[in-house]
Amino acid sequence: MLRTFMLAGVSAVALSISAFSASAADVVLKLHQMLPPQATIPAKVLAPWAEKIKADSGGKIEVQLYPAMQLGGKPSDLVDQAKDGVVDLVWTLVGYTPGRFPKSEAFELPFMVTSGEATSVAFYDFYEKHLKSEYKDYHVLAVHTHGPGLIHTIGSKPVKSLADMKGLKLRGTSKVVNQMLEAMGASAVGMPVTAVPESLSKSVIDGTVVPWEVTPSIKIAELAPNHTQFSGKTGLYTAAFLFAMNKDSYNALSPELKKVIDANSGRELARKFGQAMDQGDIAGKAVADKAGNTTITLDEAETAKWKEQGEKVTKNWIAEMDKKGLDGSGLYKDAVALIQQNTK
Known part of the structure; x- marks a missing residue:
């Protein structure tokens, strides 16, 4: 009886503290x-x-x-x-x-x-x-x-050149990124990043584009051990x-x-x-390196081929914005200029 009474008292105090905590903030x-x-x-x-x-x-x-x-x-x-x-x-x-x-x-x-x-x-x-x-x-x-996004693919499908993109099913992050993947030869699959691990494990997709930073939380180093990045001052996408x-x-x-x-x-x-x-990004790359994964950095000549395809996507986007009366060229030029101004 005494024990029951004491427990009840403790519970009442706990509830009181909880109620006070809940109401402490305005x-x-x-x-x-x-x-x-x-x-x-x-x-x-x-x-x-x-x-x-x-x-x-x-x-x-x-x-x-x-x-x-x-x-x-x-x-x-x-x-x-x-x-x-x-x-x-x-x-x-x-x-x-x-x-x-x-x-x-x-x-x-x-x-x-x-x-x-x-x-x-x-x-x-x-x-x-x-x-x-x-x-x-x-x-x-x-x-x-x-930061710079890159391509991560399953073990049997490393991306070492633009030609390797043909036929790959890659998860993209947005309309523009999906258009970019399509222009580079892949089949873009739209899905939230939280769906990527299951989609990779079930071979719904061959890979994904994400930055290094998110790779540990969605098991990319384990599920997609090939990583493709690019030469130059700018990354593939953000x-x-x-x-x-x-x-x-x-x-x-x-x-x-x-x-x-x-x-x-x-x-x-x-x-x-x-x-x-x-x-x-630094931490995510370290996880992949520790796992013994393969990181491929495309040289400047190969990167130039990707940039050429990317320019087509940019031109199409500018035209689409212009049709909406949004001055696509002006928006693009301002974006480039602001990034350059803020980059050390």
Whole structure:
């Protein structure tokens, strides 16, 4: 009886502490995203960002992290979950919703990316100049990219030349990247990155394009041990990312708490995302090297053949934007110039 009473007392205290903890913050914000918590951005940027928001607000804002689509839906649903207020915050890949953010695609064109940091800062500058209307339904905290993307294929199908792309089924990240893969001879298969491990293990695809940083969290070193990268200052491609808040959730904050969010948003946050991506690339490459995988770096002459095909994709994209009245040539030139300006 005494033991039962004591347990009941402990439970009551625990519930009381839990209730106090839940109500300690004035504002609770739910952050939803598609990757597991140990992946580069969730671990190195989103979790520290949430802690800093809590600290800077004196505990008045609590950011609850929901990785791996824990709140339901598909990765492609995240932009609407933020827009509609299903959640307060999302981090997502822009390319999961093809055609939704057309001007952002300028950064996904072939052989644009230098480093994650430089290209992310350039993308944020591009947002400030060109994209505010494109993201008018959101309170944007940052936009960014990853570092140079490369090709990863199963053991029997290494890519040592452009000719080796013919007939390969490769997972792509976005409409533009899929068009690039098709132009280079592969069959592009669209799917979220979270579906890649199963698709590789079941031979649904022969490989995928992703940067080094995400390879450990989706077992690429184990499942696709051939890695193809390129010579020169620019990588094959990158992907555009959005870190955004529901507008009503932001507008409901007091002026004091808005300042906390604002101070932890913008160009320098984009830089942090890019830096984390670059550091993740180093770690991901080390995992592949430790596994004894094959990394192929195409020489300048071979890389030039890929760039020639990539130029066709860029010209087609410019023409498509022009038809929409979006000045494709101007957008492309600005993107290139901003990346060059921010690359050391």
